[in-house]
Amino acid sequence: MSTVPEDIDTPEIMIDHDVLRRNIDRMARTVQAKGLGLRPHVKTHKIPEIAALQLAAGAVGLTVATIGEAEVFVEHGARDVFIAYPLWIGPRQAERLRRLAATARIAVGTDSVEAVETMAASLGDAAGRIEVLVEIDSGHHRSGIGPAAAVEVARAADRAGLHVTGVFTFPGHSYAPGMPTTAVGQEQEALREASELLAAAGFDVTRVSGGSTPTATLTEATAATEVRPGVYVFGDAQQLELGRCAAEDIALTIAATVVSRHEGDDVVPRRVVLDAGSKIVGGDRHAWATGFGRLLDHPQARITALSEHHATVVWPGDGELPALGQRLRVVPNHVCVAVNLVDAVSVLSGGKVVDRWRVAARGRNK
Amino acid sequence: MSTVPEDIDTPEIMIDHDVLRRNIDRMARTVQAKGLGLRPHVKTHKIPEIAALQLAAGAVGLTVATIGEAEVFVEHGARDVFIAYPLWIGPRQAERLRRLAATARIAVGTDSVEAVETMAASLGDAAGRIEVLVEIDSGHHRSGIGPAAAVEVARAADRAGLHVTGVFTFPGHSYAPGMPTTAVGQEQEALREASELLAAAGFDVTRVSGGSTPTATLTEATAATEVRPGVYVFGDAQQLELGRCAAEDIALTIAATVVSRHEGDDVVPRRVVLDAGSKIVGGDRHAWATGFGRLLDHPQARITALSEHHATVVWPGDGELPALGQRLRVVPNHVCVAVNLVDAVSVLSGGKVVDRWRVAARGRNK
Structure with a gap:
């Protein structure tokens, strides 16, 4: 017996609604039981119906990778969105962020003094309406900086009039055999150190954001306030x-x-x-x-x-x-x-x- | 000085029209000078404006990979399209092929007796309006069969009422350092052998189709009637x-x-x-x-x-x-x-x- 319904022409992406619901509920329960917020990364599915299921299961908000993704999900009702990416904000991007911030709580990532100064200049008097999280490199060595450098970027953001609320990291090096446990250890250490340094520098650190599908269920509330897994809704090879x-x-x-x-x-x-x-x-x-x-x-x-x-x-x-x-x-x-x-x-x-x-x-x- | 115009937001795909035109004209001249037809694979660009430039430069028709691509290009004026893929044609696909064949010359690929029998049954009395080219494996070992087996598939297609006009191959193993020359040799040998066997079996072989961007300019008219490069319009890394x-x-x-x-x-x-x-x-x-x-x-x-x-x-x-x-x-x-x-x-x-x-x-x- 074929497991592909007769009325489907191939190739076609099929989503099993029952398995999807189970995955969404299981991650929500596991993360909530630890006292962490779940802010799922919706770049995985890009589908408003799935985001609605995640929010109904208790997600504290959504994570996206681009301003364009934020626009789609805000248009479909999202009211708390984190663009977890070191955005380079010129005048045209700033205008889009301003529009988003008129209807939703918007946070963005950054990892350089140059980016926050350019962003603030482009945003003008809307700068204070955008939350900024500084990206920490916890071992993936893509974007992100060390905890000490993060304090300098946070100070520059604050001077420029942006609203610094915390730090985030992506432990992308967890996507390898045997690595999730090592990566989550490095992730939590980096987040703890960065948030402590920021607090010591006088910042009110309310958001400490970590996680990936391999590490989300291994993260503890002593190191983060929220996690951002994406792939867990579907699973993959x-x-x-x-x-x-x-x-x-x-x-x-x-x-x-x-x-x-x-x-x-x-x-x-x-x-x-x-x-x-x-x-x-x-x-x-x-x-x-x-x-x-x-x-x-x-x-x-x-x-x-x-x-x-x-x-x-x-x-x-x-x-x-x-x-x-x-x-x-x-x-x-x-x-x-x-x-x-x-x-x-x-x-x-x-x-x-x-x-x-x-x-x-x-x-x-x- | 930036080579990206100020009015472009990133990331964005940019096409240099001048280089594009030069690439299209150069390949057309080179292939035509050899006495070969150029049937560019438009899966590379999927853009009707570029297909129009290729046809204006003398292309004998277009190559596509799917029925859906054929529909788009026929809708935009193409009148001779080869779907160079071993299609599995059920009733819904057959209805789409019938509609295509009402306005354009349509050829499809195949490499099995089962596929031609299923296709002919699905097409019903429209079977004779679809040209069939048997796919030969010239060393890439993806789809395609040997020259002797191709004669059996051609016979089955003919018995089933389809219109067999030739053979095709894709020398995909040419996409590796030092391989274009070796691959084009194997490609031409396989095409020659297959077309000779088909002719000896009584078929009127009017289409012998080869080529890829690495091998198209190395192919000779003694082995093929046309080539199907795609990437040459843009080039890539x-x-x-x-x-x-x-x-x-x-x-x-x-x-x-x-x-x-x-x-x-x-x-x-x-x-x-x-x-x-x-x-x-x-x-x-x-x-x-x-x-x-x-x-x-x-x-x-x-x-x-x-x-x-x-x-x-x-x-x-x-x-x-x-x-x-x-x-x-x-x-x-x-x-x-x-x-x-x-x-x-x-x-x-x-x-x-x-x-x-x-x-x-x-x-x-x-």
Whole structure:
């Protein structure tokens, strides 16, 4: 029996509403039980209906990556949004932030004196209406600075008239085997040190924001006030292979059809080709990943190559290759980039399509 | 002086119209001089305005990857379209092919008896209006079959009432250092053998279709009737690193802003972070690539990591790091997946924005 409903044409992103609800409720309960706020990162799904479920489950607000994402979610009713990104705010961006701040509580990230001075100059008399959190590098070495440097940036922001409320970090180095525990330790130490230094410098530190899906449930309220996991709503092959979710927690799959089938020989590998390529699965692949995603119902199969519209799937030695025309469910490696490739998703419950949701913030890169 | 016009907000895809025209004309002249037809793959750009330039320069028709792409380009005036993909055609897909064939010459790919029998059954009395090209595996080992097996598929298609007109292949293994020459040799040998076997079996072989950007200009009219390069219109970091285009041939770049800057120390690398991540650059990276794309004006810099909205760029030892707020041009590794991430692109000429083109076939995955 196919697990892809007959009325779905492939390739198509399918969301299991029952699993989604369970994931949302479980994370909300776990985080709330620790005394932490949950501020989910909605760049993962970009779908207002899912944000509404997260807020109904008790989320304290939303996290986004861009002003454009903030605009979409505020338009759909969000009233407390953190743009967790070191924004460079010129006059055109400032005008958009001003409009957002007229209807919602808006916080933004920063990690340099230059950025806060430019932002404040662009915002003019609206500067005090924007909250600023300084980004700390807790070991990922992307954006963010050390705790001592963060005090200098906070002072510059304060001098420039911005409203400094705390610090944040993203422990991106937790996305590797064996790393979540190490990363959360570094994350918590960096957040504690930075918030203590800021408090000692006279700042009223009300927001200490951490977290990622691998580390959110490991974070303690002694180190942070809130966490910002995103991927947990759907799960993906990366979280599966890191052991941070189980197969039954996967809420998003890509329905695909076997379009080419090869028993293989001494020269060519034994494989099938699916019609879901990198233009719907996304091409992300960490060095430690077993392939370019997984098949939900065939854990032993390996996606060895991904072209724009082809997934090449190698089957284990003695298992029968699926038939031509058979429909399979692909789990993307990184679900955030997969959702961003489609305009809408099919929502399933009990194996049937019950709704269709628009990916309202798709492509809002700025 | 910034090479990004002041009126562009980042991140944004920019197309240099002058370089684009030169690339289109050069490939058209080179291929036509060999006596080959040029049938450009428009999945690269998905933009009707660019397809119109290619047709005006003498292209014999267009190549697409999906029925949805064919629909967009036929709607915009294309009258000869090859869907170079082993389609699995059920009743809903057949209805769409029928509608396409009412206004355009439509050819599709196949590589199995099952697929042609299912397609013919779904098409019913419209089967004879669809041209079929059998896909040959010339060494890429994705979809496609051997020349002898191709004759069996062609016979099955003919029996089922489809119109078999030839063969095609995609030498995808040409996308690696030193491989274009080897791959084009295998490609031409496979196409020759397959078309000779088909002719010997009584088929009127009028289409022998090969090519990719690395091999198109190496293909000879003795082995093929047409080639299907796509990337050549823009160039990208992969073609640059393979030596298949020069920096001055790059027609598409992503305007990005330096949002985070770090001189580095013993622990953290010396780097800048740009606001163009995998959600606009695309995450494709071959093992042989030097990074996740290049900076057009700073060939020595390396994009060592790409998150959804961050590109981490490591600068060589003694070069001065660009300033915060500086705007740079990123060349994506694989341009086809970058264009598919945006709804529209800015068109530049003489360093100024002169037009804006909609990516009309973005996301048309089925």
